[in-house]
Amino acid sequence: MIVIIRLLFLLPLLLATAAVAQQAPVPSASAQLAQAERDIRAADRALDGRVDDDARRSLRAQVVAAQQATIAAAAQLTAQLALVDARVAALGAKAPNEAPEIVQQRAQLSREHSAIDAAIRRGGLAKVEADQLVAELDRGEAEQFAQAVSTKVPSPLAPAFWRALLGAMPRDLRRIELFLMQGTTQIEEQRRGGLPWQAVLGAGLALVLLFPARVLLRRLGQRYLIEGAPGHRVRRSGFAVWRIATGTLSPLLAAAALVQGLRWAGLLPERWSDLLDALVGASAFAGFAAATTGALLMRTQPSWRMAPIDDATAARLRPLSWLLAALAFGAILINGFNTAVGASSAADVATQAVLALLHLMLIAAFLLALARIRGERAAEGAAGDLSTRAGLGLVELIAWIAVVVAVVSLLLGYIGLSYAIVQFVAWATLLGSATYILAGALDDVLTTVFRRDGRFGQMLTRGVGLRGSSVDQIGLLLSGVGRGVLLVVALGLLVSPFGAGGGLVTLFGRLGALAQGVQVGGVAVSPGTILRGLAVLFIGLALVRGFMGWLENKYLPVTDLDGSGRNSVSLVARYLGIALAVIWSLASLGVGVERIALLLSALSVGIGFGLQAITSNFVSGLILLAERPIKIGDLIRVGLDEGDVKRISVRSTEIELADHSTLIVPNSELITKSVLNKTLANPMGRIQVQFSVPITADAGTVRQILLDAYAAEEEVLADPAPVAFVDSIVDGRILFNSFAHVSGPRAVYPARSSVLMMLLTRLRDHGIEIGTVPQKLELIDARPAAPAEERPATT
Known part of the structure; x- marks a missing residue:
C-alpha cells in the first residue's frame, strides 16, 4: 500500500x-x-x-x-x-x-x-x-x-595536333623542370640536417604492408575460413571478399605510410602534396583492380573460385587484369602529375589520347582472348562454360561496339569522348566483378545462417517456434533484398564518375533522402517505417501465436465444447487475431482505419465480380463454423463419396474417404447442396439383416437364433434392443427382417458381418436352410395349339 x-x-x-x-x-x-x-x-x-x-x-x-x-x-x-x-x-x-x-x-x-x-x-x-x-x-x-x-580537337592523325603539342612542349618542359627542382632542393636541404628517419620508417612500413603483411593476412584469413567457417560456399566467398579487402587496403596503407613519412620528415614539398595524394589514390584503386579480378579468376586456387570459369580461361585473363591495374595506376598518377605541374591543354589532350589508345588495346586484347577461348571450346565440343554463354556473347558485342565508337571518336578528334568510353568499360568491368563477388558472398552467408538444420536455424525453430521452411525462406528473402540493394548501389557507382552529379556524395545523399521517407497517398513510406511495420506485424503474429497456444491447449480443453466446437472457436480466433495484427501493422505505417475501410470498400466491387466463388466459399465457411451442421468427426456423404470430416476451414472442408484419400469440398457445396450427415443428430448406427427360410422351418426358433446372434456381438447395443420381424410369406418361404443398433455408423459394417457369420453357423447347425425366395421360370410355346388327338402323350 x-x-x-x-x-x-x-x-x-x-x-x-x-x-x-x-x-x-x-x-x-x-x-x-x-x-x-x-x-x-x-x-x-x-x-x-x-x-x-x-x-x-x-x-x-x-x-x-x-x-x-x-x-x-x-x-x-x-x-x-x-x-x-x-x-x-x-x-x-x-x-x-x-x-x-x-x-x-x-x-x-x-x-x-x-x-x-x-x-x-x-x-x-x-x-x-x-x-x-x-x-x-x-x-x-x-x-x-x-x-x-x-569538345572536338585536331585529330591525332592531323598535323595540327602535333604542332600544338610541339608548340607547348618547351613551356611544359620548363614547368616540369621547375616542379622537380623545387622538390629536389627541399629534399636536399632537409637531408643535410641528418638522417630523415621518419621517411625511412615510412618507406620500410610501406614495404612491409605491401608484401609480407599482405601475403600473411591472406593466408591467415584462408586458414581461419578453413577451420571456422561453416560450409564450402561460405569459405569460398569469404576468402574472395577477404582477398579484395587485403589487396585494396595493403597498397592504400603502404602508400599512405610512405607519404606520411615524407611529410613528417619535411621532405614533401608543398607543390608535391597533390601528386603524392594522387599516388595514394592510384595505389588504392590499382590494388582494388588487381585484387577484384584476382578474386574472380583465382588462377592459382581453382577450388576457391566463385565464378564458373575454367582454369585455362583464368590463366589467360589474369595477365590482362594485371595490365588493367597497372594502366589504372598510371592513368591516375599521370593525371595527378599534369594537374600538379600545370600542364598545358595540349599536353592534357595528348595524355588522354595515349591513355585512351592504351585502354583500347587492352580491351581489344581481352575481347580477342575471349573469342579465341570460345573458338577453342567450340572446336572441342565443350558446352556450359562461361566463355560460351549467350549472355557473355551479348556483353562482348556491346564491348566491341564501344571499342569501335571509341576508335572512331579518337580518330575524329573527340578524344574526351573516347577516353570516357574506355574508362566506362574498364570501370564497369571492375565494378561488375566486385558486385558479383559481394552478391554471391551475401547470398552464401545468409542462406547458410538461416538454414533449418544449422545452429541458428535450430535455435529459431526451437526458441521462437518457426518452421524449418520459414527459416529457409527468411534467408532467401534477406538474400534477395541484400542483393537488390547491392545492385542499386552498383548502378549508382557505375555512373557516378561520369557526370552523375557528386559521385558517391550524390548516391548516399539520395539514399539518405530516401531514408527520410517518400509520401505515397498521404503516408510517409521509408525504410524505417517499413521495418517498424514489419516488426509490429511480427510482434502481433507472435502474440496471436501465444494466445492461440493458450486457447487451444489450456482454455478450450476445460470447456464443454466438443472437438468440432473447439475447432470453430480456434479458427475464428486465429483469423480475427491475424486481422488485428495486420491492422496494427498498417496503423504503425500511418495507414488509419478509415483508409483501410476505404480500401476495402474500393476492393468490394472487384471482390463481388472477380472473386465470387472465393467470397461464397468464405461466407459458407463462416456459416459452417457458426451453425455447425457439419462438424469434425462427422460421417457424411457428398454425392457418391462418403467419409469422415477431418478439417473445416473458411474456404473448404477436408473429408477422409475409406481408401484414406482426402476429398476437398468447397464450403459452398456443403451449404447449397444436399449432404447426408450420418452422425448429426444421433451418433448411433443401425444394422439391418434380411433373409428367408423354408416355410417348413420353425419361425420361433429362427427368430431366437437371430436375436442370440445379435446378443453375442459386442458392438450391438442393448438399448435400444435388437428386434426381429416376420416380414412376409412368399412362394413357400418365410421372410425375416431385423434391426439392431451399434455405437456409430462406422461400426455398422463389421458388426453386420459378424452377425451374419454367426447366423449362418447356427442355422446350419439346426439344419435350417437359409436363402432367398426361389425364382420360377416358365417357358411358353408360341406355336399354335395342335388338336387333342395329335398331341403327344405326357407322363
Missing part, C-alpha cells in the same frame, strides 16, 4: 517530466533548422564566384547534409505539432465562460502552434532552396562533363 501511495505522489512529477521531454525537441530542431539555413545560404553565396571541381563537390556535400538536416528537423517539428494539436483537441471547443487557467493554457498552446508551424514552413522553404542548389550543382557538373566529351 505504501508503494502505491508513493507512486501516486510521483505520478504528477513523471507527467511533468514527460511534458518537458516532449517540448525539448522543439528548440533542438529549431537550432538544427537555423544551422541548415546558414549552410544553404553560404553555399549559395559561394556559387556566385568561380568554383573548381573539388569545391563544387564540397559544396554539394554541404548542401545535401543541410537538406537532410532540414528534413529531419521538419519531421521532429511535425511530430511536436501533432502533440500540440492533440492537447488543443483535449481542451475541446471554446466555451463562453472558461476558467482563467483554461484560457491561459489555450493561448499558450496557440502560441506554440504558431511557432512550430512557422518553423515547419521555414524548413519547407529551406528544403526547396537546397533542392534547387543541388539541381544547379548537378546540372553544372553534367554540363561540364558533356562539354568535355563533346
Whole structure:
C-alpha cells in the first residue's frame, strides 16, 4: 500500500517530466533548422564566384547534409505539432465562460502552434532552396562533363595536333623542370640536417604492408575460413571478399605510410602534396583492380573460385587484369602529375589520347582472348562454360561496339569522348566483378545462417517456434533484398564518375533522402517505417501465436465444447487475431482505419465480380463454423463419396474417404447442396439383416437364433434392443427382417458381418436352410395349339 501511495505522489512529477521531454525537441530542431539555413545560404553565396571541381563537390556535400538536416528537423517539428494539436483537441471547443487557467493554457498552446508551424514552413522553404542548389550543382557538373566529351580537337592523325603539342612542349618542359627542382632542393636541404628517419620508417612500413603483411593476412584469413567457417560456399566467398579487402587496403596503407613519412620528415614539398595524394589514390584503386579480378579468376586456387570459369580461361585473363591495374595506376598518377605541374591543354589532350589508345588495346586484347577461348571450346565440343554463354556473347558485342565508337571518336578528334568510353568499360568491368563477388558472398552467408538444420536455424525453430521452411525462406528473402540493394548501389557507382552529379556524395545523399521517407497517398513510406511495420506485424503474429497456444491447449480443453466446437472457436480466433495484427501493422505505417475501410470498400466491387466463388466459399465457411451442421468427426456423404470430416476451414472442408484419400469440398457445396450427415443428430448406427427360410422351418426358433446372434456381438447395443420381424410369406418361404443398433455408423459394417457369420453357423447347425425366395421360370410355346388327338402323350 505504501508503494502505491508513493507512486501516486510521483505520478504528477513523471507527467511533468514527460511534458518537458516532449517540448525539448522543439528548440533542438529549431537550432538544427537555423544551422541548415546558414549552410544553404553560404553555399549559395559561394556559387556566385568561380568554383573548381573539388569545391563544387564540397559544396554539394554541404548542401545535401543541410537538406537532410532540414528534413529531419521538419519531421521532429511535425511530430511536436501533432502533440500540440492533440492537447488543443483535449481542451475541446471554446466555451463562453472558461476558467482563467483554461484560457491561459489555450493561448499558450496557440502560441506554440504558431511557432512550430512557422518553423515547419521555414524548413519547407529551406528544403526547396537546397533542392534547387543541388539541381544547379548537378546540372553544372553534367554540363561540364558533356562539354568535355563533346569538345572536338585536331585529330591525332592531323598535323595540327602535333604542332600544338610541339608548340607547348618547351613551356611544359620548363614547368616540369621547375616542379622537380623545387622538390629536389627541399629534399636536399632537409637531408643535410641528418638522417630523415621518419621517411625511412615510412618507406620500410610501406614495404612491409605491401608484401609480407599482405601475403600473411591472406593466408591467415584462408586458414581461419578453413577451420571456422561453416560450409564450402561460405569459405569460398569469404576468402574472395577477404582477398579484395587485403589487396585494396595493403597498397592504400603502404602508400599512405610512405607519404606520411615524407611529410613528417619535411621532405614533401608543398607543390608535391597533390601528386603524392594522387599516388595514394592510384595505389588504392590499382590494388582494388588487381585484387577484384584476382578474386574472380583465382588462377592459382581453382577450388576457391566463385565464378564458373575454367582454369585455362583464368590463366589467360589474369595477365590482362594485371595490365588493367597497372594502366589504372598510371592513368591516375599521370593525371595527378599534369594537374600538379600545370600542364598545358595540349599536353592534357595528348595524355588522354595515349591513355585512351592504351585502354583500347587492352580491351581489344581481352575481347580477342575471349573469342579465341570460345573458338577453342567450340572446336572441342565443350558446352556450359562461361566463355560460351549467350549472355557473355551479348556483353562482348556491346564491348566491341564501344571499342569501335571509341576508335572512331579518337580518330575524329573527340578524344574526351573516347577516353570516357574506355574508362566506362574498364570501370564497369571492375565494378561488375566486385558486385558479383559481394552478391554471391551475401547470398552464401545468409542462406547458410538461416538454414533449418544449422545452429541458428535450430535455435529459431526451437526458441521462437518457426518452421524449418520459414527459416529457409527468411534467408532467401534477406538474400534477395541484400542483393537488390547491392545492385542499386552498383548502378549508382557505375555512373557516378561520369557526370552523375557528386559521385558517391550524390548516391548516399539520395539514399539518405530516401531514408527520410517518400509520401505515397498521404503516408510517409521509408525504410524505417517499413521495418517498424514489419516488426509490429511480427510482434502481433507472435502474440496471436501465444494466445492461440493458450486457447487451444489450456482454455478450450476445460470447456464443454466438443472437438468440432473447439475447432470453430480456434479458427475464428486465429483469423480475427491475424486481422488485428495486420491492422496494427498498417496503423504503425500511418495507414488509419478509415483508409483501410476505404480500401476495402474500393476492393468490394472487384471482390463481388472477380472473386465470387472465393467470397461464397468464405461466407459458407463462416456459416459452417457458426451453425455447425457439419462438424469434425462427422460421417457424411457428398454425392457418391462418403467419409469422415477431418478439417473445416473458411474456404473448404477436408473429408477422409475409406481408401484414406482426402476429398476437398468447397464450403459452398456443403451449404447449397444436399449432404447426408450420418452422425448429426444421433451418433448411433443401425444394422439391418434380411433373409428367408423354408416355410417348413420353425419361425420361433429362427427368430431366437437371430436375436442370440445379435446378443453375442459386442458392438450391438442393448438399448435400444435388437428386434426381429416376420416380414412376409412368399412362394413357400418365410421372410425375416431385423434391426439392431451399434455405437456409430462406422461400426455398422463389421458388426453386420459378424452377425451374419454367426447366423449362418447356427442355422446350419439346426439344419435350417437359409436363402432367398426361389425364382420360377416358365417357358411358353408360341406355336399354335395342335388338336387333342395329335398331341403327344405326357407322363
